[in-house]
Amino acid sequence: MTPEAQAVTLQHPAIGSIKGTQYSPRVEEYRGIKYATLTDRFARGQLVENYPSTLDATSHGPLPVANPQNCDLEQLLLQHPLPHPEYQFSDLECLTLNVAAPNASVRAQAGGGSGRPFPVLVYVHGGGFVTGSANWPQWELARLVELSVERGSPIVAVGINYRLGPFGFLTSAAMREAGYQPNNGLHDQKLGFRWVQRHIAGFGGDPGALTYFGCSIGAASGFVHLQSEEPLFQRIAAWGGSGLMQPLPLGVAEVGYGMVVKALGLESLPPAEQVKELVRIPQADFEAKVRDVHAPYMAWVDGDIVRTVPTYSGIADPAGLKKVFPGVQWCPTVWMGSCSMDGAIFLITALAGRTDDLPQALKRCISTTLSAHPDLIPQLVSLYGLDSANTADEKALAIANFSTDVGFAQAAKATAQGWQASTGTALLSHFTCPNPWDGGWKGHATHGLDAAFVLQNYNQVLPEGQRGCAERMGRDMVDFVGGKDRLPWVGAEGGREIVYHAGCEGKGDESRVVSSEEAAEMTARRRELEGIVRGRTEVLDRLMDALGMLLSGQ
Template sequence: MATIQHPLLGRTEGNKKNGLVEFLGIQYATLAHQFAPPVPVDRKDSDESIDATSYGPSVGGVDGCDSEFGLIQHKLPRTHFAKSATQGLNLNITLPNVDVSSKSLPVLAFLHGGGFSAGSSSWPQNQLTNLVSVSSELGLPVVGVSINYRVGPAGFLTSQELRDAGFTPNNGLRDQRVALQWIKAHIKGFGGDSENITLVGHSAGGVSASLHLASEEPLFKRVACLSGQFLAVKPLPDPVHEHFYAESVRILGLDNLSPSERVSRIQGLNADEVAKISAFPSRPIVDGRMCLEIPSVKAVAGGIPTTLHRGWCQDLFIGDCQFDGSIMAGALDHRKSGIGKAFGEHLEKEVKDIPGLAGKIISAYTINSENSDDDSLHGILRLLNDVFFYIPTVYLARSWKDGAAYVYRFNSPNPWEGRWQGEASHITDLTMLLHNFDEFLTEEQKEAGRDYTRDLLTFVSGKKPWQAFDEQEEFEMEYGTLSGGRRKLIWDIVEEIEPDRLTFVLEQFIARG
């Protein structure tokens, strides 16, 4: 056991493990009910010690851990993950085994992914223990902090009816912001530097991290968006949220209740009832506080507006996997039969005012109806990869003027048997960055992950990981040797059609269900 006397929290008990110290499940906010705004924990008058020896519960969402293992194509040992409607806003702190009173280490705050619908910092693939251990081995020691936040309906279900009743929207983002404020106020007592925090988000966590750039209050010094940023997964407009709410009400059988009765029932939904309405996409909404506008390439390309970035974050670390588009397969697999023909017809209809463009796209990504359904779907996913993951990172890097932008491309293949073996599929980068799968990798694969880790930790430490991306040379670091992703022809395509319009056309096709 490891015990510290924290100046704000009092006696805090954690674990010593493999040369590290962990403080797990520390509650940073409380909830009056599962849809309430987070209230920061205040322990200044408490004499009770904190038991931080085990992971705390998560709030909401589906238990998607095994589903994510399916995407990774490899499992780790797991236990039962506890959930709580009101006690799940907690975080975990991992640090080298040092005297915290004499240290001021860089802080890596981590936001997990999961599509805003699932995810937890206690899932074994998201744990920071091995990353912090490697940071010490590399001579770049950091304090790692992983954050639990609300996902699924508790995090993002909203409607005018709920807002009129005082239910705040974007609760998942609100949780994250309160957690970042907690870290700034408390991390010094754990040996971290409160003025040297890097927010690292993966997938939906990367989308979240980029949305926090709009905060009027500075929350971190640097940001790393890994396989996700606010152009990849955008906030949904009000009518879509209203539709999801209406469908949720129907599924729960609350149609005939008065608005006040319905709101009261929703406030007290049990876990089984929440699970019934968890199939709808969870996404942020423009609310004038946590999210100020729906991001667009046009807005970013003109110089990132203050509604998206206030300018207090210095440096940007951003990139994608060679085939992040694999994450979108689930939305299209059920339509695979004849998908090449269907996609071609959709393009011809939507861009008929631009002669030859549909044919150009179909040819570039080999989506024509003469190919097999598998090949056509694969081509569509590559197009989605380039439009939603690849070109947005370039636009964001080009527009980043407040400090240095560092762009990478993760091209190391998924080594495990399954659909995506040999591809740098979505989440493959995380398995190598956090080193939780190292025992299942070859030495060559481990070394690729170590290079990636070293560069990110160099960035977190406030040093230059490689040549910055700038107007003179748009340098991109590459990890691995895969080719075939991020086709350069996409730039010829977006010269003929505005990227935002192309994005909308593709979103329409996906949404056809």
């Protein structure tokens, strides 16, 4: 709690007295609330059943164990720093969440004095399952809640922390034999939503009006939960991630397990003893020794949390979509968003250490996966300039463009179209604001920048026009969470999509609603890609396979 922050106390009907802080005259924050307990670092979490008579929620809880520099590194990706404290980390006390809510006077005035509950946004951060936190300043939620109050449509917002890296996603046959299940990080997310369903009413929220808002892998995680029949939320806004994230088979996890065991010096031990040592090694030693080990920490197809591998072909019709995502029946409304340079994220993550010629590597991957369509290979090589890229910048742009189109933009469009065909309620947005700050991707709409805009945490350092765009995005998100019909739904008569845009030098928001046809004309490259594909979802699946091969170094 900062020295100027005023303390507030909430009387929660189930938890009891909760001490928080007053963010503004109309918004309160409750930070570091533990939603689940852990018996050890690889165990499944259990929802907290009892709280102390007075719960101190005035400061953030410890973060899940990860590289201590991760917050600064992510801000480098966004290309603008924000001040933050020194964070603490814990393998056992890390399952916490933060709540931003309208204060008592706003709650009392809701619904003409009836105290009607507010709709709820639950934010699940990105970071590739190895980094990220709801505690970081770029993902604070209070400003969006403040905007909602100003708009006269108050919402409650919750940010969930979940386990990352090995403690969240390491698995092996030996670990499962010892009783440790896969996908702990995804299970943590489920627990967070169950906590919200159980307790958010005490903060003024409506447990029957939950919106999942995810960025990047946080967005893709939402669709993992939609593989389940358990209703966790009623709407989903997925930006920079889609229903086509490619989970991996459990057999691949053995490779990562072996890498971690070797880094920790445990390879000579029997498997059962290895697992015991994995639990015992001090968390700081564990993290430091595996920090530079590029083991795959992914969603694993375990038949429980992750039941299948979604494909373009599999979600192309309503019957297929419902088979892959039975949650479409309890979450009928989806908002898919992408940035015009989402794919650059891979160049500074999965591909960062590569020294080979990446365009030529991608060409080989495409040639392998599209062997049944040899006529398409030269068209794609030409479209993305894989043979003509000579300079480092040209090569980076070729990879970023292909990754953006296949891994993000087309995936978002296909997911929206699938939902639209099944439920009639899908929104598609395109974020094209150039990054205004110095860095390698200045001038491009980089991955995650859309989420940073919508949460309002960079408004004080944005150019005037982009600040107006961010506020427009925030208002649209508030309306989406509130179930308002002001938003232009794709699939409505004529088809409508949103383009969020403001230049670095302009003084006004240039966002606009366009027809689906106009959206297709925005990028000649994507229009040409769709002309090559000609609606053949199996071709898109093979291109997704090629991207996966490139990222995994095959």
